[in-house]
Amino acid sequence: MYSVKEAESIILTQIQPQQETEKVSLEAAFGRILAEDISSDLDFPYWDNSAMDGYAVRYEDVKDTNPENPVTLKIIAEIPAGKVPEKIIQPGETARIFTGAMLPAGSDTIIMQENTQQKGERVAILIPPEKIGLFVRQRGTFYQAGNTLLKAGIAINSPEIAVLATAQATELTVFSRPKVAIFSTGDELINPDETLQKGQIIDSNRYALTAFVASLGAIPRPLGIIKDSPELLRETIRKAVNSSAIVLSTGGVSVGDYDYIEGILGELGAEILIRSVAIQPGKPLTFATFPNGCIYFGIPGNPVSALVSCWRFVQMAIKKLSGLTDYQNKFLRVITRDTLKSKGQREVYLWGKIEIIEGVYQFQLASGQHNSANLINLAGTNALAIIPQGKTTIQAGETVEVMTGLPL
Numbered sequence: 001m002y003s004v005k006e007a008e009s010i011i012l013t014q015i016q017p018q019q020e021t022e023k024v025s026l027e028a029a030f031g032r033i034l035a036e037d038i039s040s041d042l043d044f045p046y047w048d049n050s051a052m053d054g055y056a057v058r059y060e061d062v063k064d065t066n067p068e069n070p071v072t073l074k075i076i077a078e079i080p081a082g083k084v085p086e087k088i089i090q091p092g093e094t095a096r097i098f099t100g101a102m103l104p105a106g107s108d109t110i111i112m113q114e115n116t117q118q119k120g121e122r123v124a125i126l127i128p129p130e131k132i133g134l135f136v137r138q139r140g141t142f143y144q145a146g147n148t149l150l151k152a153g154i155a156i157n158s159p160e161i162a163v164l165a166t167a168q169a170t171e172l173t174v175f176s177r178p179k180v181a182i183f184s185t186g187d188e189l190i191n192p193d194e195t196l197q198k199g200q201i202i203d204s205n206r207y208a209l210t211a212f213v214a215s216l217g218a219i220p221r222p223l224g225i226i227k228d229s230p231e232l233l234r235e236t237i238r239k240a241v242n243s244s245a246i247v248l249s250t251g252g253v254s255v256g257d258y259d260y261i262e263g264i265l266g267e268l269g270a271e272i273l274i275r276s277v278a279i280q281p282g283k284p285l286t287f288a289t290f291p292n293g294c295i296y297f298g299i300p301g302n303p304v305s306a307l308v309s310c311w312r313f314v315q316m317a318i319k320k321l322s323g324l325t326d327y328q329n330k331f332l333r334v335i336t337r338d339t340l341k342s343k344g345q346r347e348v349y350l351w352g353k354i355e356i357i358e359g360v361y362q363f364q365l366a367s368g369q370h371n372s373a374n375l376i377n378l379a380g381t382n383a384l385a386i387i388p389q390g391k392t393t394i395q396a397g398e399t400v401e402v403m404t405g406l407p408l
């Protein structure tokens with residue numbers, strides 16, 4: 001049995017960012033992962049321009065002005081944003097200018113209009129600027145043409161969209177979304193729209209895992225419920241492995257007589273790298289690779305174990321395969337409001353919520369039984385508190401490490 005850290009390392013070693021890319025328009029780029037470095041042949045700002053509504057001046061002319069005896073300058077031009085200045089500012093001259101407008105040649109500083117008094121063709125500068133260049137947004141000070149603006153491997157959200165638009169990157173190369181096959185195994189399972197007969201269980205895992213995969217930007221391929229039949233399972237796994245980058249199955253990975261997954265993976269030529277992990281919930285995790293590169297996660301059937309396995313192990317695998325550079329899980333140290341208990345034998349993940357209380361992140365256990373079959377109190381979970389292997393208690397008020405950023 002591997003430790004959680006060992007299992008994580010085995011999984012990440014097997015997964016390389018996929019190479020498939022596609023072109024998308026800027027409008028369709030939100031939520032995708034950039035597959036190329038982006039640079040621009042434009043400086044940013046594109047040219048020296050004004051950060052204020054006011055007057056473009058020569059610093060030399062106005063540096064010693066004061067309210068009692070103000071310097072007055074002749075207004076020789078008006079430059080709204082979007083207009084190209086035509087005149088050069090000579091000593092004793094100024095141009096009326098507005099925010100975003102190009103700075104006229106000869107000027108080097110902007111005086112905001114609140115610090116001036118206009119009298120016809122002339123303007124009195126009442127307050128001297130603190131320094132040369134005040135309120136000038138100088139060309140190339142935010143970004144110089146040719147440098148890398150955005151790196152391949154980042155997720156494209158609204159700030160990146162703004163940068164891409166500015167760089168005139170209207171068509172982008174992004175990583176293709178990996179296909180993830182999902183199926184549930186078990187003779188006891190029925191679909192949610194069927195009438196429950198004695199002994200049956202409604203298949204919730206398939207829906208939970210489909211939503212989980214979609215929330216990571218990958219393409220879920222739900223294949224339904226597969227009975228505990230070696231023939232059916234073999235056929236399903238063979239098809240899934242040949243048509244998807246990752247396969248997620250739930251159930252049938254423990255030691256029971258009807259737990260067939262491991263045996264079938266072996267028969268189909270997979271290399272089984274993990275059989276169980278010292279984690280609770282989620283101990284009987286099967287991780288295997290196929291000669292065609294397909295990655296197989298045999299996830300335990302208990303609904304909480306299934307989602308915890310997805311959050312702890314599958315999440316980073318899908319992210320890394322998707323091309324994201326920042327694929328690692330996110331951990332945070334916070335105060336726990338509840339006392340947290342473990343038997344100490346495995347690394348325990350307790351589900352609950354982190355909330356900001358009086359400005360401080362605090363963890364609160366989900367109320368009700370913490371049992372890997374109790375999916376009811378899993379709703380609302382946004383964090384998992386971790387009790388390390390060997391530790392049995394973390395008292396209320398103490399610090400606990402939590403895993404955050406769960407895609408729900």
Ligand SMILES: Nc1nc2c(c(=O)[nH]1)N[C@H]1C(S)=C(S)[C@@H](COP(=O)(O)OP(=O)(O)OC[C@H]3O[C@@H](n4cnc5c(N)ncnc54)[C@H](O)[C@@H]3O)O[C@H]1N2
Pocket residue numbers: 184185186188189201202203204205206250251252253254255256259281282283284299300301302303305372373
């Ligand atoms: N003798 C032992 N028995 C078990 C062990 C063990 O170490 N020795 N481990 C237990 C642990 S821990 C887990 S977790 C489960 C894992 O079981 P499997 O992955 O083999 O899953 P199943 O046996 O098929 O089902 C377990 C449980 O989950 C329910 N289930 C299954 N699929 C779904 C689904 N799609 N939606 C909702 N619920 C589902 C199923 O009905 C069972 O109740 O094994 C323990 N046993």
Ligand code: MOO
Pocket residue numbers: 279280281282283284300302305372373
């Ligand atoms: O590990 Mo099982 O997932 O405890 O219920």
Ligand SMILES: [Mg+2]
Pocket residue numbers: 251252253254255256258259
């Ligand atoms: Mg079983």
